[in-house]
Amino acid sequence: MSKKVGSRKETRKIKITVxxxxxxxxxxxxxxxxxxxxxxxxxxLSSYLAKxxxxxxxVIITEGGIIDPDPxxxxxxxxxxxxxxxxxxxxxxxxxFTSFVLAGHIDVGxxxxxxxxxxxxxNTSYIGGEHVAGSGGQxxxxxxxKRTVISIRHGSFKxxxxxxxxxxxxxxxxxxxxxxxxxxxxxVIVVSQKGVFRFHEKTxxxxxxxxxxxxxxxxxxxxIPWDLKVSPNVFETPLPSExxxxxxxEWAPTISLGKTFFQTVMFNYLQTFMAEAQSRKQKNSGSPxxxxxx
Amino acid sequence: xxxxxxxxxxxxxxxxxxxxxxxxCFLGIASVGEPTPVSAIHEVARQKKRNLTVIQAGSSxxxxxxxxxxxxxxxxxxxxxxxxxxxxxxxxxxxxxxVEVEDYTNYTVAAMLMAGAMGLTCxxxxxxxxxxxxxxKRSFLGENKIKVIDDPFKPGQKLALxxxxxxxxxxxxxxxxxxxxxxQMWGPLANxxxxxxxxxxxxxSAEEIVEHDIVKRSPNTTIIPxxxxxxxxxxxxxxxxxxxxxxxxxxxxxxxxxVTSSLSEETYNEWINEWVYGVTDRSQYIQHYIEKxxxxxxxxxxxxYCPSAPVNLGATYKxxxxxxxxxxxxxxxxxxxxxxxxxxx
Numbered sequence: 091m092s093k094k095v096g097s098r099k100e101t102r103k104i105k106i107t108v109x110x111x112x113x114x115x116x117x118x119x120x121x122x123x124x125x126x127x128x129x130x131x132x133x134x135l136s137s138y139l140a141k142x143x144x145x146x147x148x149v150i151i152t153e154g155g156i157i158d159p160d161p162x163x164x165x166x167x168x169x170x171x172x173x174x175x176x177x178x179x180x181x182x183x184x185x186x187f188t189s190f191v192l193a194g195h196i197d198v199g200x201x202x203x204x205x206x207x208x209x210x211x212x213n214t215s216y217i218g219g220e221h222v223a224g225s226g227g228q229x230x231x232x233x234x235x236k237r238t239v240i241s242i243r244h245g246s247f248k249x250x251x252x253x254x255x256x257x258x259x260x261x262x263x264x265x266x267x268x269x270x271x272x273x274x275x276x277x278v279i280v281v282s283q284k285g286v287f288r289f290h291e292k293t294x295x296x297x298x299x300x301x302x303x304x305x306x307x308x309x310x311x312x313x314i315p316w317d318l319k320v321s322p323n324v325f326e327t328p329l330p331s332e333x334x335x336x337x338x339x340e341w342a343p344t345i346s347l348g349k350t351f352f353q354t355v356m357f358n359y360l361q362t363f364m365a366e367a368q369s370r371k372q373k374n375s376g377s378p379x380x381x382x383x384x
Numbered sequence: 385x386x387x388x389x390x391x392x393x394x395x396x397x398x399x400x401x402x403x404x405x406x407x408x409c410f411l412g413i414a415s416v417g418e419p420t421p422v423s424a425i426h427e428v429a430r431q432k433k434r435n436l437t438v439i440q441a442g443s444s445x446x447x448x449x450x451x452x453x454x455x456x457x458x459x460x461x462x463x464x465x466x467x468x469x470x471x472x473x474x475x476x477x478x479x480x481x482x483v484e485v486e487d488y489t490n491y492t493v494a495a496m497l498m499a500g501a502m503g504l505t506c507x508x509x510x511x512x513x514x515x516x517x518x519x520x521k522r523s524f525l526g527e528n529k530i531k532v533i534d535d536p537f538k539p540g541q542k543l544a545l546x547x548x549x550x551x552x553x554x555x556x557x558x559x560x561x562x563x564x565x566x567x568q569m570w571g572p573l574a575n576x577x578x579x580x581x582x583x584x585x586x587x588x589s590a591e592e593i594v595e596h597d598i599v600k601r602s603p604n605t606t607i608i609p610x611x612x613x614x615x616x617x618x619x620x621x622x623x624x625x626x627x628x629x630x631x632x633x634x635x636x637x638x639x640x641x642x643v644t645s646s647l648s649e650e651t652y653n654e655w656i657n658e659w660v661y662g663v664t665d666r667s668q669y670i671q672h673y674i675e676k677x678x679x680x681x682x683x684x685x686x687x688x689y690c691p692s693a694p695v696n697l698g699a700t701y702k703x704x705x706x707x708x709x710x711x712x713x714x715x716x717x718x719x720x721x722x723x724x725x726x727x728x729x
Contacts, residue, residue, distance in 0.1 A: 100728035105721040125611050149611050157609045158566075160600065163704045172699045176600030178566045179609045189581045192503030195612065234503075303724045329724060340703070343710050348720030355708050362709070 106330065107348045108283045110338055111302050112241060113139060114330035116200070116281045119239045124148045124197035125190070127231050132241040133200030134164050135338060135345045142337055151190060153227040155181040164342045168227065187227070191234050194272060199235025201228050201256060203280075204245045208316055209294055210258025210277040212240065213251040225255050232256035238277040244349075247282075249316045259294035266294070285310045286327055295319065300327040393565050393616045397589065397665060400615035401427040404553045404585045408435040408457075411450075412497060412551035414579030416442035416490065417465070418626035418634065423589055423619045423666040424555035429453045430660055439549055441493035441575045444626075445642055451477035452646070453656060458484045458524055460549070462493045473646040486523040489513065492546055494575045499548035501581035506531075509544040553614075554583035557623045558607070559630060561590035562598070565613025568605040570692070571629025577607040585614035589622040591631050601697065621670050624685075632685040638677070 113135045120126055120140035126148050128137040137150050138161070149158045154169020158178035165173045171180070190196060204222055205213035212232065214223050232238050233256070258277050259266045267273055276294075280287040285301045297319040301307055303326055311318050330338070338346035344355055395403075405411060405428055415421060425446045428436075438450055439460040447464060450456045452473035466472055477483060488496070492509055499507035509530055513519055522529050528547055535543035556576050558569040567588045569576055580586045586608060593616070599606060625635035625642070645655035663669045674682060704710065 101725045102728045103723045104726050105716075105718075105723055107718065107720045107722070109720070123611075149609065157603070157606070162699060162701055163707070171697070174699060175701075176597070176697065177603040178562075178564070178596070178599055179606035180603040181606075188502030188504070189578075190609075193501060193581075194503060304722060329726065339715060340705060343704055343715060344708070347715060347718040350719040351715075354719070355710060355714075359708050 106335065107346065107351075108302065109135075109243070109348050110330050110335060110346055111327060112243065112281045112283065113338065113346070114334050115286055115300075115327055116239050116241055116279070117143070119237060119279060120145045120148050120198050122147050125195055126150045127191065127196045127199040127227075127235060128152060129200055129202060129227070130165060130167060131345055132202055132243060133239075135342045136200060136239070136241070138164075138341065139334060139338060142341075143334065149178070151186060151196070153183060153186055155183055155186050157181070164345060187230055191230050194234060194236075194275075196231065196235040197237060199231035199238045200241070201232055201238055202241045202243065203256075205248050205251055206240065206242055206245060206280060207248045207251045207258070208296055209260060209262045210238075210240065210280065210289060210296060211251045211254045211260065212256040212258060213248075213253050215255045216253045218252075228256045232258065232277070233271055234275055236275055238275075240277055240280045242280060242282040244283075247314045259289060262294045263292065282310075284313070288321075290319070297321055298324055300325050302327045303329060393610075393613060394563055394593070395615055395617065397423055397427045397587075397617045397619060398431075400424075400587045400617050401431055401433075404587055404614055405431070405433055405436075406552070407433055409433075409552040410437045410439070410549075412549075412554035412579055412583050413438065413440040413443070413446055414497075414554045414556035414576050415440065415446070415626075416494070416574035417444060419557050419576075419623035419628040420444065420446050420626045421555040421557040421587075421589055421622065422446060422624060422626060423557070423622040423669075424587055424617075425449055426660045426666075426669070428555075429455055429656070439493060439497065439551060441490045441497070441579070445639070448472065448474045448477070448646065449656070449660065451481070451483055452652060453477075453660070454481050456481070456483055458486070460486050460488065460493060460525075462488050462490045470647045473649075473652045476649060476652075484524045486525050486529060487518055487521065488546070489518065494578065496546050496549045497551075497575065497582040498578035499546075500550040500583075501578045502548075504548045506545045506547050509546040511542065511544055513546075514542070514544045549582060551583040553585040553587060554580050555587045555589070556580045556608075557589045557619070557628070559590060559628065560592045560594045560598070561588055561613075561616050561618075562594055562596045562610070563616065564596060564610030565608070565616050566596070566599045566606050566610040567608040567613060568599060568602065569607045570605050573607065580608050581612060586612055587615045587617065588613050589617040589619035591620055591622065591628065593618045603697075619666050621682075622666060624670070624673075627685075630687060630690075633687060635685055638673075638681075 113132055116136040117139040122145040126137050128134050128150050141148055151157050152168045156177045159174040160176055161173040163173050203212040284305045286299045287296045288299045289296055299321050307320055344352040429449050433455045435457040436455050437458040438456050442463045444465040495507050514532055519530055531545050532542050535541040558567045561567045625639045627634040645651040663672055
C-alpha cells in the first residue's frame with residue numbers, strides 16, 4: 091500500500107495513528123482457529139481485528155472467563171459481559187487460568203508491557219522501585235501461551251528488566267526452558283510504537299524486523315540501550331487496509347485513534363454529564379428540591 | 385488447530401471411536417453413575433478395543449461392559465455398583481483378562497482428573513486416604529499411587545499428594561452441543577466437566593445439535609468449549625438406560641435385565657450379543673428396544689417439561705460512537721494522526 095520508490099502510480103495521503111499501525115500488525119499473528127487469550131486496549135483490538143478479518147474462527151478468551159464473546163464495543167475489563175451479545179461459554183478466572191492457560195491450550199497470548207528487555211522479559215510492576223501496576227493476568231499467559239505477542243505502546247526498552255513480572259526468554263538461549271517453562275512457548279513478536287521485533291532462534295535475543303512508516307532504523311536504535319541487531323531483510327511495517335481502519339475506528343475509536351483522542355472524548359463526556367447536573371441545580375435553586383419520581 | 389479438524393467434528397460414534405480410541409490407550413469415562421456415555425462405551429466394546437487403561441469416578445454397568453468384554457487391562461477405580469448376591473461379569477472379567485485395579489475414592493479420582501485438566505502435576509489428597517488401606521494396598525501405580533511429604537506450610541503436618549491424570553481420550557454424554565463442539569449440560573455435573581477436560585481428546589455425544597446462537601444465549605451452561613472437543617456425536621438416547629436431566633429417566637426394568645444377565649457367563653454373553661454386538665449403532669439399539677418392548681416402554685421414560693427461569697444476558701447494546709457521541713468530524717481531527725502516502729487505487 092505504501093509508495094514504492096520509482097513507482098509511477100498516483101499517490102494520495104491518508105491519516106492514521108501509531109495505534110492503528112501497531113494493532114493491525116499484532117493482529118496478523120493470529121491464524122484461523124487459534125485460541126487467543128486477550129486483554130484490553132491494544133490486545134483486545136488486535137484480537138477482534140483478526141476475528142472480524144482474516145481469522146473468523148479464532149476463539150477469543152478473556153481472563154474473567156468469557157469464552158468467544160461477540161462484543162458490540164470493546165470490553166473494558168476482563169469480565170465485561172455488558173459489552174457482548176453473547177459468548178460460547180462463561181466460566182471463572184480459575185478455570186480460565188487452569189484448564190485453558192496452564193493446561194497449554196492457548197495458541198496466542200497478548201500482553202502489554204511497560205518495560206521490556208533484550209530477551210523479551212516484561213516488567214509491569216516496579217519502575218525505579220516505584221510500583222506501577224502488577225502482573226494482572228500476564229505472568230501465566232506469558233508463561234504458558236504457545237505464541238506471545240507483546241505490545242509496547244508507552245513503555246521503554248531496557249537491557250535487563252530490574253523486575254521480571256512476566257518471563258520472556260530470561261537470560262536467552264534455553265534458559266526459559268531450563269527454568270521449567272513448557273517447550274514450544276514464548277514471545278514471538280514485540281510491537282512497539284516505532285517498530286516490530288522478533289527473537290533470534292538460538293540466542294533468543296530481540297532483533298528488529300520492521301520499522302513503522304515515518305520512522306528510521308537509526309531512530310529505533312537510539313532508544314534501545316543495547317546494540318540492537320537488525321534483520322538484513324528489514325522492511326517497513328505494512329499499513330492497515332481501508333477495511334481494517336474502518337473496523338477499528340467504528341468499533342474501538344478510543345483505542346484506534348490514540349490516547350489523546352480518548353482523553354478528549356472522555357472529557358467531553360464528563361462535561362456533558364456535569365452540565366446536566368449544573369442546569370438542574372440552577373433550575374431547582376430557590377425552591378425545595380423536587381424528586382422526579384412520577 | 386488445523387482447519388479441517390475443526391470443520392469435521394460432527395461424526396458418527398463409530399468414526400469417533402475409531403479415530404480417537406486406540407488399543408492400549410488411556411480412556412476416561414466422564415460420568416459418575418449417570419448420565420453415562422453408554423453409546424460410546426458400547427461402541428468401544430463393539431470395536432473390540434484391547435488393553436485399555438480406564439479411569440472413572442463411580443462406575444456401574446459401563447465399566448462392567450469394558451471389563452466383561454475384555455477391553456480393559458488396567459482400571460483406576462473408586463466404586464463399582466454391584467448387586468449383593470453372586471459373581472458378576474465384572475468379577476469374571478477381572479480374572480479372565482488379568483485386569484489390574486487401583487483403588488481410590490470417588491472424590492480423589494475426580495480430583496486427579498481435575499488436576500490433569502488444570503495442567504497440574506499432582507493434587508493434595510485427604511489424609512483419610514493415608515490412614516486407610518487404600519494407601520497401603522497398591523497395584524500397578526505402585527509408589528506413584530499416593531505420596532506423603534512434610535507440609536511446607538504447616539510445620540509438623542503431613543501432606544498427601546495424588547498424581548494428576550490426563551487420559552488420551554474421554555467420553556461424555558450431554559444434552560446439547562453446537563457444530564463447533566461447545567457442549568452444554570445442566571442438572572448435576574458430577575465429574576462430567578473435569579473428567580472431560582482432563583483428556584487430550586474429548587468425544588462428546590449429545591441428545592441434540594443446536595445452532596451456535598442457542599449456545600450463545602446460555603453461555604453459563606457450556607461445560608466444554610468447542611476448541612477442546614475432538615468429536616461431536618449426535619446421539620439421541622445416548623445415555624440410555626441411565627437418565628439425563630430434561631430428557632429421560634433411568635430405565636430401571638431394562639437395567640434389571642442387564643444386571644440379572646450379568647450373573648452367569650451364558651446369559652451375559654446373550655445380553656451383550658443382543659444389545660452391543662447385535663446392533664451397529666445407537667439408532668439400531670433404540671429400534672431394537674422399540675421392537676422388543678414397544679414404544680410405550682420408551683415413552684414412559686420421557687421427563688415432564690420444566691423449563692428454567694429465563695435470565696437477562698442483555699448488554700446496553702451501544703457502540704462507542706453512540707455512547708460517547710463521537711462524530712465523524714471529531715474522528716477526522718484526532719490529534720495523533722499522521723499522514724502517510726499510499727497508492728491511489
